[in-house]
Amino acid sequence: MKGVDHLAHERNKTEFDVDAMKIVWAGSRHAFELSDRMARLVASDPAFQKDGRIRLGRKELFKNTLRKAAHAWKRILELHLTEEEAGWLRNFVDEPSFTDLHWGMFVPAIKGQGTDEQQQKWLPLAYKMQIIGSYAQTELGHGSNVQGLETTATFDPETDEFVIHSPTLTSSKWWPGGLGKVSTHAIVYARLITNGQEHGVHGFIVQLRSLDDHMPIPGITIGDIGMKFGNGAYNTMDNGVLTFDHIRIPRNQMLMRVLQVTREGKCVKSNVPRQLIYGTMVFVRQTIVADASTALARAVCIATRYSAVRRQFGSQDGGMETQVIDYKTQQSRLFPLLASAYAFRFVGEWLKWLYTDVTQRLQANDFSILPEAHACTAGLKSLTTTATADAIEECRKLCGGHGYLCASGLPELFAVYVPACTYEGDNVVLLLQVARFLMKTVSQLGSGKKPVGTTAYLGRVQDLLQCCCDVQTAEDWLKPSVVLEAFEARSARMCVARAQNLSKFENPEDGFAELSADLVEASVAHCQLIVVSKFIDKLQQDIPGKGVNRQLQNLCYIYALNLLHKYLGDFLSTGCITPKQASLANDQLRSLYSQIRPNAIALVDAFNYTDHYLGSVLGRYDGNVYPKLYEEAWKDPLNDSVVPDGYHEYIHPMLKQQLRNARL
Ligand SMILES: CC/C=C\C/C=C\C/C=C\C/C=C\C/C=C\C/C=C\CC/C=C/C(=O)SCCNC(=O)CCNC(=O)[C@H](O)C(C)(C)COP(=O)(O)OP(=O)(O)OC[C@H]1O[C@@H](n2cnc3c(N)ncnc32)[C@H](O)[C@@H]1OP(=O)(O)O
């Protein structure tokens, strides 16, 4: 059987309506149709082809990215695409570039932190790309500790200007994407100083380069910080270094939604909380969660299709060998990742809803759920990006040797994805933020303050500390209430135990530092509970399509029970479940793998990825892996000549030398 036939045969086994699942995956029919149209538009345009990207040198690679970004903008204007359509188009171009920062951080920062007048002035310029913006927060010396940033913005009342200055080497802005070679402007985060007094870190709109000849504004030193991990990958981005030598900007270029500086240099607080200065990060972290499911789904799609095509061992009577997807070990590694892709999709959908809700409340001066929004975006960003980065590497291994070839698409996907564990907040630092939120919530339980939202379960802490898991058979693990209670009890018990340990310290900050590794574990448990509970919520919705809900149920329980298996130590040590119940969960997991198996290919087809977007010979929709892999090898520049360049200089003399030695 050829690879092509393998996948056709697999698709015949499907037990659910794949087109209906495509809509579930996309979020709505509208989102499906729009993303499908944009994916095809990009895939059919030769200007967006990606072949050979990994072989380009840095300069060529970067210029190629500039060309694609310009072409994308041209098509957006020609086709009068909406903002939503344009976003999808850029996504399918599939190449990190300065436009990510412009649309993803510069524009949102002005929207979130700018006053109405500032928005009216700057947004039209940004929307028409008459200016290109970056987000310059991190410095050489500080990234995580935002309050430790050193760049200063000193108000000069004589000229009604701020003087932006880099007082030390470590105050150099370092990392901002799009900054190195492209951006004309940036939101620069700096310590505000007025009348000799410091007022914390704020954002300022600063012009960096001339709009006529692109030269840096006098007093600004700017460049790229150098090559990053992997070929192609994130090297299409010009992450930059930037220093200021007393650069003057008008007073009205400080983003003043949170704090206004008057003509006299007086600081006037508005009614919005200071934390809103961090609002852009909350927004981006939320988008990163949605993107995690996309990246994970790509890797899983490649590994699943290839696992159905690949055969090793097991031939009987000269018959065909076993498809590697039929090995239980392969299933136990692959199917939880497939389930995670769906789980992250749905939690991403929910997080988007939460973000929209918070934004609307903020507009109505209701700031009550800002701490929860911060904890959820920080925690879920950390959980989903860590899991996705690990999963991409696991998918590479699931594809055996061929997974290591760039033609598999996995090395580049890994290299481009892995910094997501660091940018927008180091994943451990973010989990510590969640831990602070959880410990605060637990400490307030005695005062009668009822926790709401994702921490509502902590309001039932007494019950959860005593509850006994009610599982007697493997089938009992398919009850949503049972699974939910196990995850809630585990998280509640871990939080309470950490809070009790913290209370033994005289100084809470000392305790927090000493127990930080344990606290991070409690944060992970809490975030996993959120993902499980949002998946279960999804199952309660009316989901149309033959067999679709059944598949989602299977995936949901695979996600939950695999976590239970992986974090068994937590569940057993907190006494939420017994070893016997854990063993039943494992039995159920194996049964679920068997049920998912015939649907695996259709479940990845539901992601609706074009071959262009996947960029993988192993993950091709038609399964025609071997002929294409063979063809691909001959495209390598090393194969341009039969005898390699360097033969006469290095190989031939060596061989001759050996011959001479042999004769001696
Ligand atoms: C083959 C494939 C090829 C190509 C592929 C193509 C495409 C790529 C594919 C995949 C890529 C995937 C996704 C890409 C999508 C987007 C990303 C694009 C680009 C990335 C650009 C990156 C940008 C950046 O990194 S910008 C810099 C980000 N920096 C950080 O995140 C810094 C982290 N630090 C902090 O956030 C904080 O300072 C802190 C850690 C929270 C520390 O604060 P601390 O408590 O010490 O002190 P504070 O006084 O500051 O805070 C006290 C108080 O405030 C509350 N708080 C803190 N933060 C927030 C917040 N954000 N919102 C609300 N409240 C907040 C905190 O809880 C305290 O509250 P209490 O006082 O009540 O306790």
Ligand SMILES: Cc1cc2nc3c(=O)[nH]c(=O)nc-3n(C[C@H](O)[C@H](O)[C@H](O)COP(=O)(O)OP(=O)(O)OC[C@H]3O[C@@H](n4cnc5c(N)ncnc54)[C@H](O)[C@@H]3O)c2cc1C
């Ligand atoms: C590809 C990429 C793109 C980026 N783009 C941008 C951008 O556009 N704009 C921008 O402003 N920035 C950008 N950044 C910077 C990024 O936001 C920071 O690198 C990130 O926030 C981490 O900060 P850091 O580098 O200071 O790490 P550090 O904080 O120095 O982390 C080093 C180690 O210390 C640990 N650590 C730090 N603090 C604590 C603590 N309190 N407790 C326990 N452990 C701790 C961390 O877990 C980590 O293991 C980008 C970074 C990358 C890699």
